[in-house]
Amino acid sequence: MTFEARTDATKPPIGRPQPHTACLDLEQILLEASACLAQLNAERLEELAASCRLLTREFATAGSAPQSELAQGARAARPALRVLGRVLDATRANLFVLHRVQARRGLDPLPEYAVSAFEGAVDGNH
Amino acid sequence: MGTISSAFNLISGALNADQSALSIVANNVANANTTGYSREVPNWQENTPVQINGVSYGTGVTQTGPTSVRDRVLEQRLAQQQQLASASGSRLTALNTLQSLFTPNSGSSTSTAGDIGSDITSFFNSFSSLEANPTSNALRQQVLSSGTALAGDVSNAAASLNAQQTALDQEAAGLTSQVNSLTSAIAQLNQQIQSLPSSGSGALEDQRQQDIAQLSQLIGINQVTTENSGLSITTTSGQLLVSQAASFQLTSGPAGGLTHFFLGGNDVTSSLTTGGGQLGGLLTARDIDIPNALAGLDQLAYAISSAVNAQNNAGADLAGDTSNAGDIFLQPTAVTGSAASMRVVMTDPGHIAAASASAGAGDNSNALIMANLSNLAIINGQTPSNYYSQFVSLLGSTVSEVQTENTAQSASVTQLQTQISALSGVNLSDEAAAMQQFERSYQAASQVFAILNTVIASALNLGVQTAVS
Numbered sequence: 175m176t177f178e179a180r181t182d183a184t185k186p187p188i189g190r191p192q193p194h195t196a197c198l199d200l201e202q203i204l205l206e207a208s209a210c211l212a213q214l215n216a217e218r219l220e221e222l223a224a225s226c227r228l229l230t231r232e233f234a235t236a237g238s239a240p241q242s243e244l245a246q247g248a249r250a251a252r253p254a255l256r257v258l259g260r261v262l263d264a265t266r267a268n269l270f271v272l273h274r275v276q277a278r279r280g281l282d283p284l285p286e287y288a289v290s291a292f293e294g295a296v297d298g299n300h
Numbered sequence: 301m302g303t304i305s306s307a308f309n310l311i312s313g314a315l316n317a318d319q320s321a322l323s324i325v326a327n328n329v330a331n332a333n334t335t336g337y338s339r340e341v342p343n344w345q346e347n348t349p350v351q352i353n354g355v356s357y358g359t360g361v362t363q364t365g366p367t368s369v370r371d372r373v374l375e376q377r378l379a380q381q382q383q384l385a386s387a388s389g390s391r392l393t394a395l396n397t398l399q400s401l402f403t404p405n406s407g408s409s410t411s412t413a414g415d416i417g418s419d420i421t422s423f424f425n426s427f428s429s430l431e432a433n434p435t436s437n438a439l440r441q442q443v444l445s446s447g448t449a450l451a452g453d454v455s456n457a458a459a460s461l462n463a464q465q466t467a468l469d470q471e472a473a474g475l476t477s478q479v480n481s482l483t484s485a486i487a488q489l490n491q492q493i494q495s496l497p498s499s500g501s502g503a504l505e506d507q508r509q510q511d512i513a514q515l516s517q518l519i520g521i522n523q524v525t526t527e528n529s530g531l532s533i534t535t536t537s538g539q540l541l542v543s544q545a546a547s548f549q550l551t552s553g554p555a556g557g558l559t560h561f562f563l564g565g566n567d568v569t570s571s572l573t574t575g576g577g578q579l580g581g582l583l584t585a586r587d588i589d590i591p592n593a594l595a596g597l598d599q600l601a602y603a604i605s606s607a608v609n610a611q612n613n614a615g616a617d618l619a620g621d622t623s624n625a626g627d628i629f630l631q632p633t634a635v636t637g638s639a640a641s642m643r644v645v646m647t648d649p650g651h652i653a654a655a656s657a658s659a660g661a662g663d664n665s666n667a668l669i670m671a672n673l674s675n676l677a678i679i680n681g682q683t684p685s686n687y688y689s690q691f692v693s694l695l696g697s698t699v700s701e702v703q704t705e706n707t708a709q710s711a712s713v714t715q716l717q718t719q720i721s722a723l724s725g726v727n728l729s730d731e732a733a734a735m736q737q738f739e740r741s742y743q744a745a746s747q748v749f750a751i752l753n754t755v756i757a758s759a760l761n762l763g764v765q766t767a768v769s
């Protein structure tokens with residue numbers, strides 16, 4: 175599977191959604207967050223995080239009608255939430271490997287990044 | 301030392317070294333768009349100083365050749381993730397095909413294998429109809445017709461599953477030659493790389509890395525680096541594929557009706573199944589997913605055929621005969637294979653035993669009992685309809701789970717490719733900035749997840765909402 179280029183930097187931020195439309199957007203936000211995380215598009219992810227914070231404030235002050243729509247949107251969004259959770263798990267594991275690589279480099283007296291510095295390296299699996 | 305001539309020698313040596321370094325940079329730029337190319341950096345070595353009257357004098361610098369910028373830990377992590385993504389991808393393709401057998405196509409009410417769920421309902425409903433008029437020949441014929449539809453769809457589904465298993469088997473067997481070509485190429489490259497000084501093997505190592513990446517897509521492997529940039533490759537369960545300049549051929553042959561795989565005379569099929577790569581995904585679908593689906597259908601066919609036959613034989617047919625009613629379905633001798641062989645064997649609708657053995661021909665009590673089989677837990681503690689619903693639901697859950705895994709693994713591969721590009725790519729992007737971008741992305745995505753997880757949990761918990769600051 176490949177991720178489509180949905181992480182266009184020119185894409186406008188979600189902004190300040192209305193609760194009744196936003197609850198329908200939960201799944202889309204989660205799907206986009208997964209795609210952005212794959213592409214390491216930090217800027218877009220930070221926009222999404224900001225939009226999510228706005229979203230919760232809107233919901234906190236919304237009446238009961240949007241709540242039923244929210245519940246409907248929430249049910250539809252659960253698979254996408256699970257996907258983002260798994261992408262986060264994989265990202266955390268990759269970060270762990272990258273930190274370990276950096277730590278090894280710091281200890282190694284040979285030229286930085288040189289291939290010989292990593293002869294006999296651990297397998298990278300964990 | 302100390303003469304103008306020696307100073308010129310020292311300076312010209314430095315210029316030569318700089319010229320070599322510029323050549324390396326030019327080579328990097330020229331290969332900016334070369335797939336798999338790793339940036340090279342010059343190695344500088346101080347010339348041996350000379351001692352004159354106890355004083356050490358430097359003699360300049362020499363450029364000893366380029367070194368490829370690569371990180372084996374990252375490359376191996378990428379290979380591992382590619383194996384997982386490739387395995388889940390090929391398994392997902394097979395599962396989608398499998399699921400389409402039981403799920404109506406878009407815009408259609410029936411799937412490739414018909415609608416077994418409706419068939420079950422119709423079949424038992426036909427006994428309910430017969431119960432109202434037990435001597436009606438048309439209603440008796442309807443029982444046989446609906447039984448034929450049910451048996452036909454079940455046996456068609458089993459045949460489709462068997463055909464898919466055969467197709468996967470052939471696809472898996474076809475990968476053997478690709479695996480062997482790659483392991484042979486890697487072994488040859490190993491030999492060439494080890495015969496060169498480390499500073500001159502960058503291009504060959506790039507080529508070897510590309511071959512390893514391709515091999516990782518096909519099967520699960522482990523890499524072990526050895527002296528002088530050598531490399532050994534094993535399957536994930538430890539069987540040697542490449543050791544220095546030698547490669548070990550994967551062979552295949554029939555065993556139990558399916559293709560098995562051998563390394564050094566040992567059957568490695570099961571370890572390849574769990575090892576990853578495209579082959580692992582195909583074998584998982586062939587040896588686990590499809591057999592599970594077939595076993596589920598077999599249970600369904602065996603239970604319905606056995607229960608209906610037993611009840612028909614317990615009653616009296618239209619002629620009032622209590623010993624000649626016989627089987628409606630072909631009586632399976634074992635659970636395995638029941639779905640494929642399911643069919644209606646009764647040709648005379650008069651033999652349907654609507655009456656109980658103790659009553660006359662106009663009695664309907666046995667038809668009532670047969671209709672009520674649909675409400676009894678005759679298959680693994682479940683009614684036939686519930687069992688089939690759960691079968692389809694479980695299949696859907698498996699597809700969804702593998703889809704999720706594949707998405708996450710593909711994302712992981714994309715991330716690692718980005719990091720490796722930052723490290724060894726020619727664009728010289730700042731690796732520290734790339735790492736920072738990685739961290740920021742993770743932090744921001746974690747926030748999105750935490751917030752929406754709370755929102756969704758709250759929304760599903762009777763509309764109680766929680767604001768996340």
